Amino acid sequence: MTGPVLSIRNLSVTYRIANEDFPAVSDVNLDLAAGERIGIVGESGSGKSTLALALMRLHKHPARIASGSVTIGGTDLLSLGKEPLRRFRWDRVSMIPQGAMNSLNPVTTVRRQMTDTIRAHTRELSKRDINARIEDLLERVGLDRGVADLYPHELSGGMKQRVCIALAIVLEPQLIIADEPTSALDVVVQRRVIETLKDVQSQLGAAMILIGHDMGLMAQSVDRLAVMYAGRLVDDAPIRDFFHDPQHPYSRLLIDSLPSPDELKPLTGIPGMQPGLGRLPDGCPFHPRCPNAAEVCRNIDPPLELSGPSRRAACHMVAAARAGRNFEEVTG
Numbered sequence: 546m547t548g549p550v551l552s553i554r555n556l557s558v559t560y561r562i563a564n565e566d567f568p569a570v571s572d573v574n575l576d577l578a579a580g581e582r583i584g585i586v587g588e589s590g591s592g593k594s595t596l597a598l599a600l601m602r603l604h605k606h607p608a609r610i611a612s613g614s615v616t617i618g619g620t621d622l623l624s625l626g627k628e629p630l631r632r633f634r635w636d637r638v639s640m641i642p643q644g645a646m647n648s649l650n651p652v653t654t655v656r657r658q659m660t661d662t663i664r665a666h667t668r669e670l671s672k673r674d675i676n677a678r679i680e681d682l683l684e685r686v687g688l689d690r691g692v693a694d695l696y697p698h699e700l701s702g703g704m705k706q707r708v709c710i711a712l713a714i715v716l717e718p719q720l721i722i723a724d725e726p727t728s729a730l731d732v733v734v735q736r737r738v739i740e741t742l743k744d745v746q747s748q749l750g751a752a753m754i755l756i757g758h759d760m761g762l763m764a765q766s767v768d769r770l771a772v773m774y775a776g777r778l779v780d781d782a783p784i785r786d787f788f789h790d791p792q793h794p795y796s797r798l799l800i801d802s803l804p805s806p807d808e809l810k811p812l813t814g815i816p817g818m819q820p821g822l823g824r825l826p827d828g829c830p831f832h833p834r835c836p837n838a839a840e841v842c843r844n845i846d847p848p849l850e851l852s853g854p855s856r857r858a859a860c861h862m863v864a865a866a867r868a869g870r871n872f873e874e875v876t877g
């Protein structure tokens with residue numbers, strides 16, 4: 546198949562609160578190729594999990610996909626009926642949700658849980674084939690095959706997370722969405738689990754979306770990094786460009802607020818707060834916190850547009866620089 550594995554067009558997701566729809570994900574456009582890994586970062590509440598859940602159609606009331614389209618492996622996700630959607634999940638797109646390791650059933654063994662997942666999608670495999678597949682998967686994620694007969698309480702956090710990775714790849718999906726897959730683990734185990742996830746993803750040739758807050762982990766794990774702010778994608782760049790030449794002022798501030806062991810500097814956050822649902826200011830949603838904000842930023846919401854080879858930014862200042870114009874001239 547040629548073309549992207551994932552294609553998101555103008556996707557908006559709202560939450561209905563007191564008879565009013567509030568946008569949590571606004572007009573997101575994104576393509577992802579086979580084998581490509583994209584990281585999505587953003588402050589808490591920026592819409593990352595809402596976007597991830599919508600990509601599996603796992604969002605629940607009061608969330609609603611208000612507009613847009615999602616195509617995965619050539620299939621229009623939003624047009625699928627209940628049964629085709631059930632088969633589509635895990636088979637074509639799988640998810641390691643936030644706190645995945647706590648979602649394992651405490652009263653059944655790993656083997657039982659993996660068998661149930663496989664059986665829910667295929668009736669063709671014999672018990673022997675299923676057991677062979679389970680043991681192979683456990684080994685692929687760095688676990689002993691004996692783990693199949695253990696219960697979740699007999700596993701460490703890192704082992705549980707590996708089981709969740711094995712479950713996510715059980716049907717060899719084309720797209721894996723991992724929402725903070727390592728947030729509850731210590732740093733050493735985090736690195737190992739991410740390495741495992743990357744290995745299985747590249748063996749499958751699957752595309753991967755990695756959602757998280759840890760920019761250091763992202764730097765080592767993904768090909769591209771996208772930033773969400775107040776429900777929008779505001780930056781999307783190859784990982785090296787993102788760190789070496791950040792364009793969006795928010796990305797710059799995020800990078801500046803990272804602690805550095807080489808340069809002992811006081812830790813700085815980003816002043817101000819991200820606007821809550823339904824409290825978006827006019828113009829660019831970041832302008833109240835932006836050190837470069839000008840009149841145009843207070844009035845016009847900048848679209849996410851090409852800002853260099855393979856990169857996009859939603860910022861008037863970046864757009865002016867790309868057009869070779871002086872920002873002050875543009876802002877008048």
Ligand SMILES: Nc1ncnc2c1ncn2[C@@H]1O[C@H](COP(=O)(O)OP(=O)(O)OP(=O)(O)O)[C@@H](O)[C@H]1O
Pocket residue numbers: 560562569587588589590591592593594595596606607608821822
């Ligand atoms: N069930 C819900 N009902 C109403 N609003 C919700 C609901 N779930 C999330 N929201 C709101 O939607 C917005 C996006 O939330 P979301 O959980 O997608 O953010 P996030 O970037 O994943 O945050 P975190 O990093 O903390 O997981 C937030 O303003 C949040 O308060």
